[in-house]
Amino acid sequence: MLQSPAWPASARDVATADVEATAGRHGATPVDRLAVARTLASTTPVITAGTSGAVFATLAAVAAADVATARTVEPHLDALAILAQAGVPAPADATFGVFAAEAPGLRVDATEGGAGVFRLDGTKPWCSLASTLSHALVTAHVGDDRQLFAVDLRQPGVTVHDEAWVARGMPDVPSGPVDLVDVRAVPVGGPGWYLTRPGFAWGGIGVAACWWGGALGLARVLRSLAATRPDSELLQAALGVTVADLADAEDALAAAAARIDGTDDDTDWSFLAQVTRSRVRRAVDTVRERVVRTVGPAPLTADRAVAARVADLELYVLQDHGDRDLARIGRKVLEHGGVAW
Structure with a gap:
């Protein structure tokens, strides 16, 4: 699942296929998904310098299996990380x-x-x-x-x-x-601590890892269709550009994880998180729209899992605020720099 050479060592240690198998399936109940969250919390480290790659890879693998499960798992893992950063113990068996x-x-x-x-x-x-x-x-x-x-x-x-x-x-x-x-x-934590700590930005990148994983699952639908029609250059072209889009998004996530795990204290984490999220969202939106346009209405009307993934992913990425977040990047560049050119 992980292809980018930029991933830090912590990501490469994650058995993503096993995580996908653990994450369950479309149609699971909220209680079932919370059980997955508790299971993964016992095996996934809280995010910190040195572990972000493992966290992002785990979240992406969950979303590749089921987007709604990732939407359940991500905040649970984020909360446990926040409590650990604040030195506050989490109640046993809490969700x-x-x-x-x-x-x-x-x-x-x-x-x-x-x-x-x-x-x-x-x-x-x-x-x-x-x-x-x-x-x-x-x-x-x-x-x-x-x-x-x-x-x-x-x-x-x-x-x-x-x-x-x-x-x-x-x-x-x-x-x-x-x-x-x-x-x-x-x-x-004290007043203002939650929003100003580096972990706030890191958690936002974790959400983007879920978006990317969800798009991977959708790209597999296109790959399967292209495999059944080996003479269709149109399907091959759609698959090829989808591979490129998802690789660009993965590189953004992997580079961010490498920066976090490298403990670069001079990083503007808010800027890094927003640029990473915007890069991933653009790729995910493009992939979702292309897959829907290419595969046609049949999977969206006859396959509950595919229809759910499309709708779930479309809603999930709206946690990014589109042009308003792009404007935030622009303001940061004008006020503080942040780009070499």
């Missing part, structure tokens, strides 16, 4: 999400209640699998800053709105809002 999104008109505020415990009040948007998870890391406003908190989602005061999720992509990974009323929370 975690990371609820850090913001939306106009919605806000969660944290109030200190003494003895290191806070209370959270407000509504948090985009809370994936909140009705199935045991815990989540939730960002909340503390004065002018945002701070991260660990929350047991099974306590009174937590109301999950799965009914708000009507997406055709990832329909069984509901990501509706959650209301929090006087909910007990434990701080994870």
